[in-house]
Amino acid sequence: MDTLNIINNYNAEDYITASLISQLNEGETKDRNVDENDDIRNILMEMHLQGNQASLELDKFKTKVRDDLLFEAIYYVYKPTLKDRISPRTEALSKTLVKDFISENGSYELLKRYKHESALLSNLYSIIENYAGMILEKVDKDNVNTFSIDTDLKDDFFNTLEAEDFQSISTLVNQRIAGAIDEFIIDNQQTKAQIRDIVAQTKERIDTKQNMPQDIEEAYNEQCKTRIANLKRNKTKTVLEALIYNIAESAIRKPELREVYFSGNKPDMDLIVDEATTVYSLLETLNTYKFARVNEDYIVKTLDSFRM
Incomplete structure (x- = not known):
């Protein structure tokens, strides 16, 4: 058969169809290979993530x-x-x-x-x-x-x-805490005495003047309150006293803390002193056992944390 007859007898549609089928088969094979590779990759990724998660959980547990x-x-x-x-x-x-x-x-x-x-x-x-x-x-x-x-x-x-016998040093810690409490009590008594003197001086000024105008009397009383406030604010405080002061001041300023630290219309000083002493006891424990380096910066940071 000559070349012309071969060309004339060849069906163009059959050629195109066969070519398309071949391409589709190749595409399906490629797609299947890609899908299989994706599946393998996903499995490996999941195993990797699970391994990482298990490692993270173990680190957390440690x-x-x-x-x-x-x-x-x-x-x-x-x-x-x-x-x-x-x-x-x-x-x-x-x-x-x-x-x-x-x-x-x-x-x-x-x-x-x-x-x-x-x-x-x-x-x-x-x-x-x-x-x-x-x-x-x-x-x-x-x-x-x-x-x-x-x-x-x-x-x-x-x-x-x-x-x-890790508690052997606790005797020394307790002595230091007891000393701080005694110092607070003595200092508090001295401050109360100074306040009584300020109040007595103000009363004497008012009583020695007959028919004092109301506005003058009010001015004396305001001056008395200012002197007492300045005395409390400016006096040198021990760490325990500063803790007590910060907790009490915060309780006065913040309504949500008033519910905790107030008994009626007054601060529950027994509760405030107990909680401040609890904090101070930890500071003494950390310092005496050397669990922490309790220097001035550490103390200031602790005090600030209770200035709520």
Whole structure:
């Protein structure tokens, strides 16, 4: 058959159809390959994300273990300083204060410093790291549902703290707290005496003048109030007294705090003094045990936090 006959006998539609079918088949194969690759990629991505999530959860749990053990250790030596001031309210406050201290500074950073801070804290560091390791050995690191602190190990941890006699320094802490309370009481009595003198002087001025005009008498009384306010504001305050003053002042200014710290129309000074002493007790505990470097900046920051 010559070339012309071959061309004449060839069906153009058949050629186009066959070509299209071939292209479609190739496209389907490519699409299928792409889909399969996407599926594999998605699976690998999901496995990677799950792995990352599991790693993140494990890191969180490691931090939680050290947070909890350090909290228990600090609270163990702090609680005896609260003595007869302990109540559901002050207990809740004291626990919150310790947790906030650890949260703000980070258990890892604190423990890293304790390792070389003193013999006592170095020993505490070793105990916490030892028990943290034993707790982590008890969990399945690939199963978040097992991330919990073994109660038996926690009991052993408390027994170890007791055996090491970590509360031995609490006597010194209590002496310092008692001294601060005595100083506050004496200073408060002296301030009250000064206030009585100011009031007596004002009364004498008014009484010695017959038929004093009402506006003059009011001016004397305002002057008396100003002198008393200035006396309270400008007097040098101890740390404990400053805490008491800041809490009381905030309670007077803020309605939501009045509901907590007021009894009738007057500040509940017993409650205010108890809570201020609870805060001061933690400061003395942190300072004496060297849990924190309680310098002037640290004290100012603490006082400011209670100027609400």
